[in-house]
Amino acid sequence: MGMPVNTWPDLKCFQHCDRRANILCCSVPPVCPLCHHDTHTTPMRIPPYVLPSPFVASHQAACSIVLKPTSGDFIRHYTDTADLHIGVTDSSGCCHDFDEEGLHVGNMWPQCVALPMRTQTEGMGREAVTSTWDQVLAQFADPQVWTVHRYHESDCNCFDFVLQFLQFVGLQRMIGERVITSKQVFCQEFLQQNTSKAARYVSLYRQVMKEGCVVDMAKH
Secondary structure, three states: OOOOHHHOOOOEEEEOOOOOEEEEEOOOOOEOOOOOOEOOOOOOOEEEEEOOOOOEOHHHOOOEEEEEEOOOOHHHHOOOOOOEEEEEEOOOOOEEEEEOOEEEEEEOOOOEEEEEOHHHOOOOOHHHHHHHHHHHHHHHOOOOOOOHHHOEOOOEOHHHHHHHHHHHOOOHHHHOHHHHOOHHHHHHHHHHHHHHHHHHHHHHHHHHHHHOEEEEEOOO
């Protein structure tokens, strides 16, 4: 059973004795790994602060494309070759997605990457964008259309559902016709940047979990 996103410890960063050394951890070590002095009784150059996570729970991501591993969660299960599942949220963060079991509405994804789409609808007021987005999503996500029998592993899957919705809502001009009509181009040019950030965070998080803390020396 996956761990909810808010129960994973925050990844923190601080500097103790060396301005070139960022010390990354989930829990501040009692002794500095560089000078071996007590971190609680000696001054820090920079006090611990939380590094921003690329992950949110789907209900926190309004009017967004949301992405997660098909099985498991990012922190424990993500790899460069892992299958990913994708969906769309409405203005309240309610997730809509499609898989071999058909259409799902209302599932909560505890740990996902979110790509807000409101910023892609320039020239419209916030309320107008939200209202239009919700209306079009409700119209598009028809359980009579997105059935179990329609699903195909390669030709009609979760990515087809999202791309067809983006076309349906009229984002071709904002995102690009070529991007929005090709799953391969969509993944390479639209999703890759965000999944790359997530991959770097996951790699660092796993290293910290394994070693307790990691010293990142600034390169000059």
